[in-house]
Amino acid sequence: MEQRSIPEIEREIVEDFALFDSWEDKYEYIIDLGKKLAELADQYKIEENKIKGCQSTVWLKAFYNDGKVHFKADSDAVIVKGLISMLIKVLSGHTPEEILNARMDFIGEIGMMTHLAQTRSNGLLAMIKQMKNYALAYKIMQGTKNE
Amino acid sequence: MVLTDIRQQFPILSRMVKGKPLVYFDNAATSQKPQQVIDALTHYYSFYNANIHRGIHTLAEEATMAYEATREAVRDFVGADATEEIIFTKGTTEAINLVAYTWGRQNITAGDEIIISGMEHHSNIVPWQILCEEKKAFLKVIPVTDEGELSIEAYKELLGSKTKLVAVVHVSNSLGTINHVNEIITAAHLVGAKVLIDGAQSAVHLDIDVQKMDCDFFAFSGHKVYGPTGVGVLYGKRELLEDMPVFQGGGEMIKDVTFEQTTYNDLPYKYEAGTPNIADTIALKTALDFITAVGKDKIRVHEANLLAYATAHLKTIPDLSIIGEAKDKAGLVSFVVKGIHPQDIGVLLDNMGIAVRTGHHCTQPLMKRFGIPGTVRASFAMYNQPEEIDVLITGLHKTIKMLT
Numbered sequence: 101m102e103q104r105s106i107p108e109i110e111r112e113i114v115e116d117f118a119l120f121d122s123w124e125d126k127y128e129y130i131i132d133l134g135k136k137l138a139e140l141a142d143q144y145k146i147e148e149n150k151i152k153g154c155q156s157t158v159w160l161k162a163f164y165n166d167g168k169v170h171f172k173a174d175s176d177a178v179i180v181k182g183l184i185s186m187l188i189k190v191l192s193g194h195t196p197e198e199i200l201n202a203r204m205d206f207i208g209e210i211g212m213m214t215h216l217a218q219t220r221s222n223g224l225l226a227m228i229k230q231m232k233n234y235a236l237a238y239k240i241m242q243g244t245k246n247e
Numbered sequence: 248m249v250l251t252d253i254r255q256q257f258p259i260l261s262r263m264v265k266g267k268p269l270v271y272f273d274n275a276a277t278s279q280k281p282q283q284v285i286d287a288l289t290h291y292y293s294f295y296n297a298n299i300h301r302g303i304h305t306l307a308e309e310a311t312m313a314y315e316a317t318r319e320a321v322r323d324f325v326g327a328d329a330t331e332e333i334i335f336t337k338g339t340t341e342a343i344n345l346v347a348y349t350w351g352r353q354n355i356t357a358g359d360e361i362i363i364s365g366m367e368h369h370s371n372i373v374p375w376q377i378l379c380e381e382k383k384a385f386l387k388v389i390p391v392t393d394e395g396e397l398s399i400e401a402y403k404e405l406l407g408s409k410t411k412l413v414a415v416v417h418v419s420n421s422l423g424t425i426n427h428v429n430e431i432i433t434a435a436h437l438v439g440a441k442v443l444i445d446g447a448q449s450a451v452h453l454d455i456d457v458q459k460m461d462c463d464f465f466a467f468s469g470h471k472v473y474g475p476t477g478v479g480v481l482y483g484k485r486e487l488l489e490d491m492p493v494f495q496g497g498g499e500m501i502k503d504v505t506f507e508q509t510t511y512n513d514l515p516y517k518y519e520a521g522t523p524n525i526a527d528t529i530a531l532k533t534a535l536d537f538i539t540a541v542g543k544d545k546i547r548v549h550e551a552n553l554l555a556y557a558t559a560h561l562k563t564i565p566d567l568s569i570i571g572e573a574k575d576k577a578g579l580v581s582f583v584v585k586g587i588h589p590q591d592i593g594v595l596l597d598n599m600g601i602a603v604r605t606g607h608h609c610t611q612p613l614m615k616r617f618g619i620p621g622t623v624r625a626s627f628a629m630y631n632q633p634e635e636i637d638v639l640i641t642g643l644h645k646t647i648k649m650l651t
Contacts, residue, residue: 123265123598128649131591155590155606155621176620177588178650179595214597 106198109190110206117210126211127179134182140174151230156180158227162234167242168193169235173227183215183224191231196242199235204228250549253541254630256281267600270635275420275448275579275626276604277470281537284474287530298522300499314525317532318515324535325465325482326456331514332488335528338479339447340370342466343414345481345518346443347374349491350464351412354441357383360409362402362440364426365391365616366419369609371445375414389415391616395422395571403434410440417449421608421622422571423554423579425453432462441487447471451628452550452577454543457482473628474534475527481518488514495520546629550578553627557636564643570622579626581608584643587650589621595646596623601639 104112120126144161151158156177163170171192175181190206191199207213207224215224254260257279262269271279291313297306299314318330327333336342351374355361361375365388379386387410389402397415406413413435418425432442443464446455450467457465464487469478483491493500493511498521502510511517538546557580561567566585583589593605606621607614614621625639 131650156588177590179591
């Protein structure tokens with residue numbers, strides 16, 4: 101199966117959300133995503149993988165395989181977990197380059213802007229930044245290897 | 248239930264949030280402002296904006312008079328003996344830091360002990376930690392009981408000849424507990440310690456009389472008493488304030504400056520360096536006058552009714568536990584729901600136009616004490632109504648259903 105590009109996945113999420121009539125439906129969908137998010141093994145729930153904020157705790161871990169970055173995450177709050185699940189859906193399994201170029205406009209388009217900067221340190225913005233930081237690190241690593 | 252008409256005086260309360268009428272239950276973080284306070288701010292900028300104390304012209308004189316009128320209003324509000332004992336700060340946090348950096352640096356030496364409580368806000372923990380580290384002094388903590396009260400017996404055991412300062416919160420921002428500060432102050436004075444009371448949450452609910460309390464310092468913020476942000480008060484006993492070294496240099500705190508030596512201004516100006524927050528300080532008087540006009544007694548009864556109503560209804564929700572069930576509580580209630588993160592509740596309630604606070608409320612050690620990541624907190628003000636609590640309860644049922 102040919103892998104879809106980041107913009108294609110973003111578009112699909114926006115289209116999914118367009119079907120929801122109410123905020124309840126939207127949140128039920130996100131909560132459901134949160135509950136279904138693949139578990140992050142306890143060994144990765146360590147201090148260095150924590151994005152600690154004023155409210156909830158998020159653990160984010162990246163793995164690098166065949167030139168692609170794969171993300172796994174967990175949170176103690178289910179809505180945050182659902183939102184990360186979407187970020188993972190969009191960004192996971194792509195090259196560092198693709199991740200770094202991702203615009204992530206879909207968050208605004210699905211009406212989740214308020215979560216963007218919810219708290220300074222663990223809003224969606226902070227998580228996207230952290231994911232892009234991983235991508236950047238792998239890109240640099242890749243560059244050094246090729247030299 | 249009284250105070251139904253008061254809402255009209257708060258313009259923000261008629262706005263909609265997410266298409267629903269705003270239910271504002273985050274008053275412990277900041278209260279909303281009545282029209283009079285908003286008008287006081289615009290009136291200052293529209294008619295007599297000027298720098299104070301030094302100007303010879305009419306505007307400067309009017310601004311100075313209004314600014315000093317607030318000092319007199321605050322003196323009256325907290326029951327201080329003299330306006331010299333009222334120092335304007337940015338807020339409670341700056342007031343506490345002022346004491347830590349001046350009185351603390353002057354009076355705390357190696358081996359001394361400072362006592363705080365297990366329910367302190369970070370603002371009444373960190374300045375003392377910094378001071379203790381610098382001076383090689385020790386921070387002792389009064390334990391909190393399961394009900395959310397301070398253990399007075401344990402406190403009395405902590406007191407000793409090395410205790411130099413006791414800094415405790417009057418009303419807990421996380422639990423609502425009203426601490427019996429009179430007893431705490433009397434016991435501290437018996438061992439010769441000074442006492443600072445963090446009044447950030449109490450000034451709006453309780454009658455404050457610093458002379459009756461006999462506290463050495465009392466701090467509160469303007470924005471929690473229906474006044475503007477960025478202005479607060481430090482009350483200090485005159486003899487202490489006079490002995491204390493200066494805090495920040497420049498502006499109003501100076502009497503004479505030569506390159507060799509500077510002499511400092513008298514109280515209270517000694518602690519008010521630079522151009523102060525004139526507009527907000529002036530509007531603070533309007534807020535205090537507003538509270539006095541409504542009547543603190545009346546407000547207290549109203550808020551106590553809201554608290555009782557909310558507590559009774561919350562207790563009917565399965566798996567919900569109230570954190571902090573002290574005998575004496577001010578108008579706020581904190582709770583957790585089993586298996587649900589407080590943030591999830593807060594996010595969903597926001598979609599129903601309900602503003603509550605979730606998280607650790609800047610009292611992380613207290614959350615640790617109760618073994619929870621945080622709580623959902625509904626805190627009440629004079630303008631809140633029982634119907635709004637009904638909206639909250641309905642909202643909570645819906646929220647819990649969505650999350651489980």
